[in-house]
Amino acid sequence: MKPHMYKGLIRAIGALLTALALYSLLGFLILPGVALRVANQQLANYATTPATIQRIEFNPFSLELTLWGLNIGEPGKEQVGFERLYANLQLDSLWTKAVHLSDIELDKPKTEILFSKDGKLNLLGLFKLPASEPTPTDPDAKPFPLRIERIKLAGGAVHFEDARPSEPIEFLYDKLDFELKNLSTLPEDSADMTLVAIGPYGGQIDWTGNFSLIPIASEGKLKITDGKMKAFWPYVRDAVPLDLESGVMSISTDYKLNLSKETELLLSNVAVNIAPFAIKAPDGRPLVKLERLDISETTVDLAKQQVVVGKIRSNKLETWAALESDGQLDWQKLFASQPSKPTAKAKADAEPTSAPAAADSPKPEPTTPGKPWQVLLKDVQLRNYQVHLADRKAQPAVALDLSPLNLDLQNFDSLNGSPFTLKLDTGVGKQGKIMADGEVNLAPVSARLKVQTKDIDLRVAQSYITPFIRLELRSGMLGSDLAVDLKSTEPLAFNVTGRAQVDQLHTLDTLKTRDFLKWQQVVVEGLNYQHGDSLSIDKINLLQPYARFMINDDRTTNIDDLLIPQPADSGTKTAASKPASKEKPLGIHIGGIFINDGSANFADFSLTPNFATAIQQLNGQIGTIDSRQPKPAGVDVKGKVDRYAPVTIKGAVNPFDPMASLDIATSFKRVELTTLTPYSGKFAGYRIRKGRLNLDLHYQITKGQLKAENKVVVEQLQLGEKVDSPDAVSLPLKLAIALLKDVDGKISIELPVTGDLNNPQFSIMPIVWQTLRNLIVKAAAAPFKLIGGLVNGGGAEDLGSVSFAAGSSDLSKDAEGALDKLSKALKERPALRLEIEGTAAQSSDGPLIAEQRLEREYQYNYYKMLQRRGDKVPAQASLLEVPDGEKGPLLEGIYRTRLKTQPPAEWKDLGKEERTAKMRAEVIKFWSSSDVLLRQLGQERASSIKDYLVDKAQLEDDRVYFIDANLGEAESDGRVITPMHLDAE
Secondary structure, three states: OOHHHHHHHHHHHHHHHHHHHHHHHHHHHHHHHHHHHHHHHHHHHHEOOOEEEEEEEEEOOOOEEEEEEEEEEEOOEEEEEEEEEEEEEOOOHHHHOOEEEEEEEEEOOEEEEEEOOOOOEHHHHOEOOOOOOOOOOOOOOOOOOEEEEEEEEEEEEEEEEEOOOOOOEEEEEEEEEEEEEEEEOOOOOOEEEEEEEEOOOOOEEEEEEEEEOOOOEEEEEEEEEEEEHHHOHHHHHHHOOOEEEEEEEEEEEEEEEEOOOOOEEEEEEEEEEEEEEEEEOOOOOEEEEEEEEEEEEEEEEOOOOEEEEEEEEEEEEEEEEEEOOOOOEHHHHHHHOOOOOOOHHHHHHHOOOOHHHHHHOOOOOOOOOOOOOEEEEEEEEEEEEEEEEEEOOOOOOEEEEEEEEEEEEEEEEOOOOOOEEEEEEEEEOOOEEEEEEEEEEOOOOEEEEEEEEEEEEHHHHHHHHOOOEOEEEEEEEEEEEEEEEEEEEOOEEEEEEEEEEEEEEEEEEOOOOEEEEEEEEEEEEEEEEEOOOEEEEOEEEEEOOEEEEEEOOOOOEHHHHHEOOOOOOOHHHHHHHHHHHOOOOOEEEEOOEEEEEEEEEEEEOOOOOOEEEEEEEEEEEEOOEEOOOOOOEEEEEEEEEOOOEEEEEEEEEOOOOOOOEEEEEEEEEEEEHHHHHHHHHHHHOEEEEEEEEEEEEEEEEEOOEEEEEEEEEEEEEEEEEEOOOOOOOOOOHHHHHHHHEOOOOEEEEEEEEEEEOOOOOOOHHHHHHHHHHHHHHHHHHOHHHHHHHHHOOOOOOOOOEEEEOOOOOOOOHHHHHHHHHHHHHHHHOOOEEEEEEEEEEHHHHHHHHHHHHHHHHHHHHHHHHHHHHOOOOOOOHHHOOOOHHHHHHHHHHHHHHHHOOOOOHHHHHOOHHHHHHHHHHHHHHHHHOOHHHHHHHHHHHHHHHHHHHHHHOOOOHHHEEEEEEEEEOOOOOOOEEEEEEEEEO
C-alpha cells in the first residue's frame, strides 16, 4: 500500500472514529441532556403544577429512547406520571416512508382522574396551552404513516374520583397491564390487543382482540369480573333514590366495532351475571334483594337497533311493594320524591335569551319518531322469587306474600312480532297457589291463559268487607280452573270459562260472635263469563250450606245489624250512573243449584222467652234460572225442622221477576209447637204445653196479583199457663181451640189471602194474622154456628138454643132433631162442654104455670080431704081427678092459705060464680109472678134437654152442665127460648 493511501485511510478512519465519537457523545450525552432540560423547561412553562422528567436516555445506535420518572403534580400528590417510557425506532423508517417502532414500553404509569364538585377535571387544568388558530381540515389529507410492532404497558394504576354526585365516587385499578401488537395507521392493518386491569377490591377487566386505525375498527372480547356496583352506584342514586346494600356484577362479550361509514357495533355472546344484589330506600326499608341473575346468549346490534336475549336465569329475588293510605304506590312516591338535578343543557336552556334568538332557535321537536329498538327475550326463567305486597289503604292494612314465585317467559318481542308464552307458578299466602299458562300479545293487547288457583285464603278480603258489613271471615279457600281469553283492552273485552269453588267458608257475626253464613263447599261448574254481556253457570253445588237469620228485640234483623250505613252518594255519582242504565243488563243463566245437607237457624229475640228453631238435612235443587227467559225455575227442596219435622218446598219461581210469576208450595209436617211458645205467649198470652203443627202454604203470583192458600193443621194442642204480655190480644183462646179441635185432637184452618202486590200498602202477614184473629173472634162469638157447620154439610146452622111452648118443658120434634145434630157436633169436638141455661118467661109461661100450680093445689087439698074422710085414694095426689063442683069450696081455702089474706069484704055481695072467678084470677095472678115457679120451669126445660142428649143422643153426661136458670122474655108467638153455651175444658 502506498504511504499516501495509507495515510488517507488512517485519516478517514480517524475522521470516522471522531465522527462516531462525536455522534456517540451527542447521542448518549448531549442530546438527552438538552432534551431533558428543554422538556423540563416546557413543563415548567405550561404546567400549572410541579412537573418534571428525571432522566432521558438515548442510544444513537439502536435508536432506543428511554424517559425516566415523569411526575406531574405536587410531591406526594402526583396526578400523572410513569416510572419508565421506552421506545425503539427501526432504521427502515428511512426508506419505508413510515415511522416504524418495534417497541413502546411504559412501566408503572399512574393517572389521577379527578372531577371536582363543580365538575372540573383535574387533567384539563394541568397545563395552560396557548390558543391555536383552527386549521381547515383537508378532506384529502392522509394520516401520518406509523407502524408500531408492540406497545406494552405494565403495572399501571388509574385512580378515579368524582366529587359531583351526592356521594363521591372513587375507584382504583392498581394492576393495569396492556399490550398492543402491530398497531399501524396504514390502511387495512390491524393490531392485536390485550388489556388486564385489576382493582384491589376485585373487578378485573380483561380485554383481548384486534384494533385498526384506518378505518377505526376493533373486534375482540371484553370481560369484567366481579365488578363492585358500589363504585358507580352514586350516579344511579342521584337519578333514582335507591341505596345500594350489595351488588357484584360480571360482564363478558364478544364485540365488533367499525366506524368506516357509520357507527356499527355488534355485541355477541353477551353474558351478564349479578350476584348478589340488594337495594333499599333512603329510610332504610328494604326494596329488592337478589341472590342471582344470569343473562347469557345475548346479542346487541346497534345498526339493527336490536337486542336479542337468549337466556335469563334468576333465583331468589325478594321485593316489597305497598299501596299507601293515600292510594299511591310507595315506589311511585319514592321516585316522585327525588329532586331532579338540572343538566348542563337544562341550565343553558334556562338562561334568559333575547326574543329573536329564541325565535331563531325553537326547541326541536321530532316530527317522525325514530325507529324503535327491538328487544327479544327468548327464554326467561325466574325461580323462587318472593313478593311482599301490602295495602295500607285498607283498614286494617292487608299483607299478602307471593312466594315462591316462578315465572317462565318465551319469545317475548317488544315490537310484538309474535305472541310470547307465559307460565306463572306462585304460592299465595301460607298455602295458596296460582298457576297461569298461555300466550300474550302486546299490540293490540290480547291473551289466552289457563289460570288455576288452589287454596287461596279468602281472609285477605277481610279489610275490604269490614267497612260495609260487620262480618268476620274465619276461613274460606278459593280454588279454580279457568281459561281467560282477553280479546282487547280498548274497549275491554274478555271472557272467562271453567270452574271455581270455595271450600270451608265460615263467617261470623262480629256483633254477637255467632255463625252467620258458612258452607263446606260451593262448586261452580261450567262457568262462562262474557264481559259486559253474560254470566252463564251450568251448575252450582252447595255442600252443607248454613245460614242464620235472627229477629232482634226491636224487630230489626241480624242482617240489618251487620250492614254498616254508607254515606249518601253524591250527585255526581248519581249522574254518572244514568248512562250506565242504558247499557244492556248482564244476562245471568244458572243451569241448576243443588243443595246437599244444608241447615239454618232462625231465632226471634223480640219474644220472651226467646224463640229459636233449626232446620237441618236440607237437600234438593233449584232448576234453570235465566234472566233473559221468562220461564220460572223449578224448586224442589226437602229438609227437617229440629231434626224430626219434615219440610218440603216445591214449585217454580223466577228470581229476576218474582212479581210476574211465582208458584211455590211449602209444607211443614209435625213441627213441635212448644218451639212456638214465645209467639203464643207474646200474641195470645198463653204458653203452649203440647202440640204439633202441619203447615201447607201455596203462594201463586201472576202479574203482581197474589193468591195464597194457607192450610194449618194443629195436632193435640194444649195451652199451658198464662203469660203476661203487653202485646197479647184479648181472645177467648181456650174456647176457640176447643171449638176448632176435632175428635182426633186436630185443628184444621184454611186462611186464603189475595191481593195486589203492586200496592205498597199491601202486606201479607197482617192479613193472615187478622184473618186468624177474626176466625177466633167469630168462633167464640157464634160457636154453635161453627160446630153446626160440622154436621150440616158446611152450612152454618145455629144449634145454640131450644124453643119450648109456653108453660111446657116438653121437647118438640124440631128441637129433638136439632139436639141430635148438636150431640153429633159435640162428639166431633170432644174438648167442648155444653152449658144449658134453663129459661122461663113470665109473660108467656106465668099464666100457664099458675094454672098448672092451681090444678096441683086442687089435687093436693082434695087428696088431704079424701084421706080425712077415709075414702080410698091413689098412691099420690097428682093421680086424682078433682070434680069441678069441689073446686069452688077448695079455692076459698087455697086463696086464704097461699095469698095469706081474706077475700075483700065487697066480694060478699057477689054471686057465687063471680066470686069464684075473682078469687081464681087473683090466685093465678099471684102464681104467675112467682120466680120460684118460673125458675123451676126453666130447670125442668134444662133437664129435658140434658135428658134427651144423654139418653137419646148418647152424649156423655159429664160434658153437659146446668147453669143458673134465667127469667127471660118470650118470643112474639109466645115460645120461650132456652139458650145454651159452650165452654172449653
